[in-house]
Amino acid sequence: MPTSSLAGSTVLVTGAGHGIGRAVSERFATEGARVGVNDIDAARAGETVAAIEAAGGTAMALIGDVGSEEDVARITSTLVTAYGPIDVLVNNAALATYEAVCRHFLEGDLDWWNRILTNNLTSVFLCSHAVAGAMARRRRGAIIHLSSGGATHAHRAMASYDAAKGGIEALTRAMALDLAPYGVRVNCVVPGLIRTYDISDELAAERGQVVPLGRLGNADDLAGPIVFLATDDARYMTGATVVVDGGVLVQQRSAPVDVYPVSKFPVVPEADS
Ligand SMILES: NC(=O)c1ccc[n+]([C@@H]2O[C@H](COP(=O)([O-])OP(=O)(O)OC[C@H]3O[C@@H](n4cnc5c(N)ncnc54)[C@H](O)[C@@H]3O)[C@@H](O)[C@H]2O)c1
Numbered sequence: 001m002p003t004s005s006l007a008g009s010t011v012l013v014t015g016a017g018h019g020i021g022r023a024v025s026e027r028f029a030t031e032g033a034r035v036g037v038n039d040i041d042a043a044r045a046g047e048t049v050a051a052i053e054a055a056g057g058t059a060m061a062l063i064g065d066v067g068s069e070e071d072v073a074r075i076t077s078t079l080v081t082a083y084g085p086i087d088v089l090v091n092n093a094a095l096a097t098y099e100a101v102c103r104h105f106l107e108g109d110l111d112w113w114n115r116i117l118t119n120n121l122t123s124v125f126l127c128s129h130a131v132a133g134a135m136a137r138r139r140r141g142a143i144i145h146l147s148s149g150g151a152t153h154a155h156r157a158m159a160s161y162d163a164a165k166g167g168i169e170a171l172t173r174a175m176a177l178d179l180a181p182y183g184v185r186v187n188c189v190v191p192g193l194i195r196t197y198d199i200s201d202e203l204a205a206e207r208g209q210v211v212p213l214g215r216l217g218n219a220d221d222l223a224g225p226i227v228f229l230a231t232d233d234a235r236y237m238t239g240a241t242v243v244v245d246g247g248v249l250v251q252q253r254s255a256p257v258d259v260y261p262v263s264k265f266p267v268v269p270e271a272d273s
Contacts, residue, residue, distance in 0.1 A: 005232040006031040006033045009087040009088060010034050010078055010083040010088070011028045011086070011087065012086050012131070013028070013036070014089075014091055014092050015040075016037040016045065017039030017048050018041075019194070019219050020226075021048075021090070021093065022134060022219065023220050024092065024222065024227065025048050025052065025059065026051060026052055028088070029057030032081040034058040034060075035052060036062050036078075036220065038064060038066065039061075040064065043063070064125055066119075066123035072123075072127055076130045085135075086186050088143045089143045090230075091144070091146070094164075095115070095120060095161075096120075097197070100116075101160065102115055105159045105163070115271060117267070124168055135179075135184045137263060139182055139183040140184070142230045143184065143187075144226055145168050145187075146168075147172070148161070149190060149248060149249050151166045151169045151190070152169075168188060169188060169241055172241065177239065179238075180238055185235075185237060186238055187229045187230075187240045189225055189226055189229070189241075189243075190242065190245060190249070191244055193211060194218065194222065196219055209255055210254035210256065212248070213246035213247055221244060222244055229242065
């Protein structure tokens with residue numbers, strides 16, 4: 001039996017057909033929430049809903065583009081009609097794959113810039129704006145944005161993506177201030193290197209060497225922190241940027257190039273219990 005403050009609540013997760021959005025949606029459903037599973041890809045959204053229902057949870061697919069004001073209005077009103085007022089919004093959808101976002105700055109153009117900014121930043125404004133008024137009237141609500149390490153530490157060839165994520169972190173703070181008097185909390189989560197697409201175990205192990213905790217993250221590693229921010233246990237948190245990256249952003253040099261590599265660390269035998 002779910003005992004958390006989320007039981008019976010209505011949650012909207014954008015981009016919930018794959019990766020982090022899917023893992024977070026499944027976790028909200030486990031906590032007893034009724035989940036609106038948005039994705040622009042109908043097949044993906046259907047898979048997430050099927051997984052939730054197979055586990056005994058409640059979810060509905062909401063197909064649409066969160067970069068479109070018209071789609072966002074339809075998605076949110078459909079969810080409210082079906083499950084009641086929205087208590088939690090997770091702004092997770094983004095174009096985030098190498099093919100979609102990577103372009104050297106010198107080779108970028110306005111189409112590329114506008115596509116990424118619309119999908120990854122304007123979408124966050126549109127979804128938040130569509131739900132915030134009702135949350136303010138009810139004096140309750142939690143909004144969680146997905147940022148990236150790129151908001152503060154640049155990726156090569158990802159200027160538009162990093163600019164959108166920097167905008168999301170600024171928007172988190174601005175929305176938190178404007179909405180706090182109405183009891184609506186706004187926070188953001190910064191994932192690290194999360195394995196949301198199939199890559200070989202060898203490549204994953206190689207990439208994992210740059211992570212202080214020693215491995216790439218899984219989508220499930222994000223589910224707990226994101227769901228926590230939506231619960232009453234996080235009632236005094238707003239405007240926060242919560243980093244969930246295995247320690248990537250706090251290091252000066254990654255392990256493979258450090259002058260004091262992990263191989264020189266003291267040997268500490270593992271305890272039995
Ligand atoms: N995976 C990582 O390593 C990582 C790292 C840092 C930040 N993030 C952020 O976390 C979030 C999720 O990343 P992921 O790796 O799980 O992504 P993903 O590509 O696995 O899934 C994103 C989903 O969003 C959907 N989507 C994209 N644009 C949409 C739109 N306009 N409307 C509706 N749905 C749309 C896609 O169809 C897809 O199913 C993103 O905001 C991403 O920027 C991911």
